[in-house]
Amino acid sequence: MNKEKFETVIGLEVHIHLKTASKLFCRCENIFGGKPNSRICPICTGQPGVLPVINKEAVKLAIKASLALGCRIKKKSVFARKQYFYPDLPKNYQISQYKLPLAEGGHVYVDGEKINLTRAHMEEDAGKLKHTAAGSLVDYNRTGTPLLEIVSEPEIKSPDQAARYLKILRSIFRYCEVSDCDMEKGSMRCDANISLRKKGEKELGIKSEIKNMNSFRGVRNALSYEVKRQTAELEKGGVIVQETRLWDEKKEVTKSMRSKEEAHDYRYFPEPDLPPLEVEETFIQSIKETLPELPRVKVKRYMKRYNLSEYDCGVLTAEKELADFFEKAVDGLTKTDEATVKTLTNWITVELSGKLNVAELEITRSRISSKMIAELVSLIEDGTISGKMAKKIFEIMWDKQESPSDIVEKEGMKQITSDDKIEGICKKTIENHSKIFKKYLSGKEGVIGALVGSIMKETGGQANPQLVNSKLRELLAEKK
Numbered sequence: 001m002n003k004e005k006f007e008t009v010i011g012l013e014v015h016i017h018l019k020t021a022s023k024l025f026c027r028c029e030n031i032f033g034g035k036p037n038s039r040i041c042p043i044c045t046g047q048p049g050v051l052p053v054i055n056k057e058a059v060k061l062a063i064k065a066s067l068a069l070g071c072r073i074k075k076k077s078v079f080a081r082k083q084y085f086y087p088d089l090p091k092n093y094q095i096s097q098y099k100l101p102l103a104e105g106g107h108v109y110v111d112g113e114k115i116n117l118t119r120a121h122m123e124e125d126a127g128k129l130k131h132t133a134a135g136s137l138v139d140y141n142r143t144g145t146p147l148l149e150i151v152s153e154p155e156i157k158s159p160d161q162a163a164r165y166l167k168i169l170r171s172i173f174r175y176c177e178v179s180d181c182d183m184e185k186g187s188m189r190c191d192a193n194i195s196l197r198k199k200g201e202k203e204l205g206i207k208s209e210i211k212n213m214n215s216f217r218g219v220r221n222a223l224s225y226e227v228k229r230q231t232a233e234l235e236k237g238g239v240i241v242q243e244t245r246l247w248d249e250k251k252e253v254t255k256s257m258r259s260k261e262e263a264h265d266y267r268y269f270p271e272p273d274l275p276p277l278e279v280e281e282t283f284i285q286s287i288k289e290t291l292p293e294l295p296r297v298k299v300k301r302y303m304k305r306y307n308l309s310e311y312d313c314g315v316l317t318a319e320k321e322l323a324d325f326f327e328k329a330v331d332g333l334t335k336t337d338e339a340t341v342k343t344l345t346n347w348i349t350v351e352l353s354g355k356l357n358v359a360e361l362e363i364t365r366s367r368i369s370s371k372m373i374a375e376l377v378s379l380i381e382d383g384t385i386s387g388k389m390a391k392k393i394f395e396i397m398w399d400k401q402e403s404p405s406d407i408v409e410k411e412g413m414k415q416i417t418s419d420d421k422i423e424g425i426c427k428k429t430i431e432n433h434s435k436i437f438k439k440y441l442s443g444k445e446g447v448i449g450a451l452v453g454s455i456m457k458e459t460g461g462q463a464n465p466q467l468v469n470s471k472l473r474e475l476l477a478e479k480k
């Protein structure tokens, strides 16, 4: 129904943890988890009389991430106090950036569509509450962890696109090594503003803000639920209430948390304990030089250099580690013509990725190395083994982590390519299959497939099917 009448408008606010050694304003270690309250100090717990000191590494990573998104870095940005009371926030305010953020503008391409960004700003994270039977406990280890918040324009058109937008951000930030972007550990989090409007209308509808989506699936499902809920409301002539809603992952519904009237007034003001953050052009430039080749650029390079499809290149470059694996494997090939690289691509994106998925392993922990898979593909391409044999060898490679040439040697799996041998096998097969032979003589040339099949079966897949095919045709033609 939504498709006919309404269109969806989504804007996302994404928080990522910056991968620094220490927290944003103190020297406490910045690592996930650990014994509760084991990594805290007077600064991150907001004791009286302490002063925050900005972590230069966090500024560097925030600028690097912003540059990767094409944002304009502001030479001067200002930290501000965002004030609210919550037990996981010991200072009763969070140091964030408000009117003058670190970065503005920028964009991300999602399925060829440009999604513009509003801004990116730095802030500190809060602690964590743990609700137990004995009462609620608070862990301040996370308090003061450096965050970058990336705010998109309301230009995302569907829950699916929102999930893909997030995946692209994650990919970019992992390429830049600014964050793990692990949603399960909370190092990437996302809030969404979503509204509907009648098709063709310019003005935005009334939005609801969705919080607590902790996975890509959660984002997609929460937003899909919200599209349905708002559509039903509008269709029966109701109005959408501007409110904050929480996604309940178990029940798969969003629930109202607070309305606009109850919304926080954070009473922002410039943080008096920190000077404005001023960065010089040379500093920005030096960071720019550390940017890696980003996925979009890599896709184009692969397409041009290897003549692979955009789809293949997208799969290969989605994770930096997979792209690295692919490039190393290409280096290991004995020849790198288009057909060979395409064969390699298929082995990586289909067979190997399938194995890794089942075993729930990252590519960095693959049981088959880039060198091993390159060798396998080279053996296929030079005709030593057939595609069918390669599948068997691949299984052994995965199980025993042996090199393909060792396996071929040990198992005697070399492809039969010698002309004499092939001829001998073909002659024998023709003699043994006189019925098929007669059919062939009567003009049914298609039956040759049955003869090839029979030979492949007899030789355990070791005969080279192309050679068998042409040899059979040659022999049969002689007998006609």
Ligand SMILES: [Zn+2]
Pocket (backbone or CB within 6 Å): 023, 026, 027, 028, 039, 040, 041, 042, 043, 044, 045, 144
């Ligand atoms: Zn601290």
